[in-house]
Amino acid sequence: MAAPGSVQKGDEEWRAILSPEQFRILRQKGTEYPGTGEYVNFDKEGIYGCGGCNAPLYKSTTKFNAGCGWPAFFEGIPGAITRTTDPDGRRTEINCATCGGHLGHVFKGEGFATPTDERHCVNSVSLKFTPATSSFSSLSVVVMADPVSEWRAVLSPEQFRILRQKGTETPGTGVYDKFFEEGIFSCVGCKTPLYKSTTKFDAGCGWPAFFEGLPGAINRTPDPDGRRTEITCAVCDGHLGHVHKGEGYATPTDERHCVNSVSINFNPAKPSSVT
Numbered sequence: 001m002a003a004p005g006s007v008q009k010g011d012e013e014w015r016a017i018l019s020p021e022q023f024r025i026l027r028q029k030g031t032e033y034p035g036t037g038e039y040v041n042f043d044k045e046g047i048y049g050c051g052g053c054n055a056p057l058y059k060s061t062t063k064f065n066a067g068c069g070w071p072a073f074f075e076g077i078p079g080a081i082t083r084t085t086d087p088d089g090r091r092t093e094i095n096c097a098t099c100g101g102h103l104g105h106v107f108k109g110e111g112f113a114t115p116t117d118e119r120h121c122v123n124s125v126s127l128k129f130t131p132a133t134s135s136f137s138s139l140s141v142v143v144m145a146d147p148v149s150e151w152r153a154v155l156s157p158e159q160f161r162i163l164r165q166k167g168t169e170t171p172g173t174g175v176y177d178k179f180f181e182e183g184i185f186s187c188v189g190c191k192t193p194l195y196k197s198t199t200k201f202d203a204g205c206g207w208p209a210f211f212e213g214l215p216g217a218i219n220r221t222p223d224p225d226g227r228r229t230e231i232t233c234a235v236c237d238g239h240l241g242h243v244h245k246g247e248g249y250a251t252p253t254d255e256r257h258c259v260n261s262v263s264i265n266f267n268p269a270k271p272s273s274v275t
């Protein structure tokens with residue numbers, strides 16, 4: 001799970017990955033029309049993640065029918081939600097702790113027969129539901145009982161060897177080595193966006209190379225031998241490759257994120273998101 005505040009993007013980056021309605025609500029604190037959201041009358045078992053960054057926010061076992069026209073939960077997943085008093089002092093806004101996305105408001109003491117007597121009143125648009133029985137997504141990282149066998153169940157053997165066992169693909173063989181279409185590269189393990197195609201360059205090294213990752217998406221750890229710096233997905237810890245600095249490439253950062261094609265998935269830019 002990502003650390004609080006670990007996903008930070010500018011408006012332009014959010015607009016590229018959110019629908020206009022998601023942007024209006026998550027980033028501009030809008031409210032969906034009551035009774036219209038897809039999760040208002042919805043009681044399947046699973047996890048609700050953030051519509052912006054996929055961080056797990058609510059379990060379906062804490063959802064209840066408040067009859068208010070928006071999805072209602074009596075508590076969030078520990079550490080997932082932050083609270084801020086509205087400027088007028090009347091209501092308490094709730095946000096995703098990972099990306100700051102606006103979720104809705106929380107109300108206390110209304111007399112609902114729940115363990116907390118709180119009502120998290122959340123816009124459906126701010127949420128993304130993952131069924132308990134579905135194939136893997138980032139949302140289940142937080143509820144994995146047996147990570148090794150669960151990763152094996154959802155990754156191919158080659159993906160498992162590279163992402164979970166820090167393997168390396170044979171140079172020159174990866175599907176994204178010589179690949180320069182416009183879009184976003186995301187983690188193949190958990191779908192978190194990692195790199196924009198505009199930061200990809202041809203390093204001639206046999207692996208996809210990027211000069212920088214999306215803010216907060218990549219963690220760096222020195223290898224045990226102190227020689228190289230490993231890069232991993234900040235959300236699921238999947239191994240991506242290594243980052244090298246000062247090699248003299250004519251890029252804005254003089255860094256080369258050397259990433260296994262197997263670790264990433266390409267999502268083409270949507271024409272509608274180009275504004």
Ligand SMILES: [Zn+2]
Pocket residue numbers: 050051052053054055096097098099100101
């Ligand atoms: Zn979020």
Ligand SMILES: [Zn+2]
Pocket residue numbers: 187188189190191192233234235236237238
């Ligand atoms: Zn990941």
